[in-house]
Amino acid sequence: MSLYPQFSFKKHSFDKHSKAHLGELKTPHGSIQTPNFIFCATKAALKSVTTQQAKEAGADIILSNTYHLMLQPGADIVAAHGGLHKMLNWDGPMLTDSGGFQIFSLGHGGVANEIKGRGRPVTEKKMLKINETGALFRSYIDGSMHLLTPEISMEVQRKLGPDFVVVLDECTPYHSSREYMAASMERSHRWAIRSLRAFERHNDGKQALYGIVQGGTYRDLRKISSEFIASQPFFAQAIGGTLGGTKEEMHEIVGMICENLHKDRPTHLLGIGGISDIWNGVEHGIDTFDCVHPTRIARHGCALVNPVEHEGKEHINLFNACYRDDMNPIDATVDCYTNRHFTRAYIHHLLKADELLAGQLLTIHNIAFMTKLARAIRSSIAEGRFSEERKRWVYDR
């Protein structure tokens, strides 16, 4: 009997010139078509919009975070609601991340650039200690200490109750030495096995487990990791860790990693959500992406736009003075509540006036934009014109 009786993944249409393909991912909370994008509700909130609004804007699947929710409000409170789906009023598929990314983000003093190799390496690790057992975190909320192990992460994720759960891993930054990267990868593999064992002990068929491929920027390490994760009975696989210092490097490394992944399993690219990055990922066979970028930049005043129509820029900043009297919608071709009813000038005004509504309207637009992008990718594969459609979205190529 399968570990995942209520889940399935089937690839069903293939691009002739790349590894791009369509897929159907079935879960107890319905099916989604891939390629697709997962929107981040890290702390059980899509930050500024309701799940209802996200659904109306086209979102198919969302994600929350184990670490944040175990600190606040605590897994038992979520369980008391009947799980994340009920608590968030979301009836579609859901995923929880394991907290592995926080081993990186909290371990490096909040230097989020670190993963991409920007800025200086930070050696001080004030927020956590990591060893074979797991990671000991100092809460960013009140400074209290919290242990996260593969077993605890699985237990918390079982209580949170999403469809997809993820093994605990260590997300390694760009500036790690090869030696550290290799040792960390091996430990993440051992954690993956422990996560799997813990998952199996309590498996009720309602959740499916993702393994995570590590190995940094090194081809041989990524190959080892891909093959190891593929050899274990995970439902799906995710690509984690650093992907290099530049976009070009990232695109190359993603392609390299994809060569050795399990061919029949859904593949998720963790934390990546740029427009060109998604086209590149899909081309190499990625099925799903998640990223805070669309919802975060919305709160910072930015709207996603087609880079081909904006000289390569993937977003515009509605704070900019040039939108003060712009009576157009952000993008009339992106069908959503924001674009149906409001002008750029109005959103510019809301931003200037420090009105929270600006972030909400921009978030709705950005969700709708990512949804439109995913649909464009899917229909282009279905209709055998993937590379043509790509040219309409990826600047100067």
Place this chain on the structure above:
RNA sequence: GGUGGGAUACUCAAGCGGCCAACGAGGGCAGACUGUAAAUCUGCUGACAAUUGUCUACACAGGUUCGAAUCCUGUUCCCACCA
């Protein structure tokens, strides 16, 4: 009418002889953001030339001084108290 106090860049507000083109805050103008310690962070903000540069500036007009936003005199407004 008398006596005090005050007038500083778009705004508020420090400075009280040289280190002042002038702290700080707001505003303005940009930038960043990729498994969210992020409705956050960063830069610039008198003009012009754009590496040390030059000019115009701290109510207005004079003065003292090598040198003033800072001291003195007068003028104009504003505020408080007393008549």
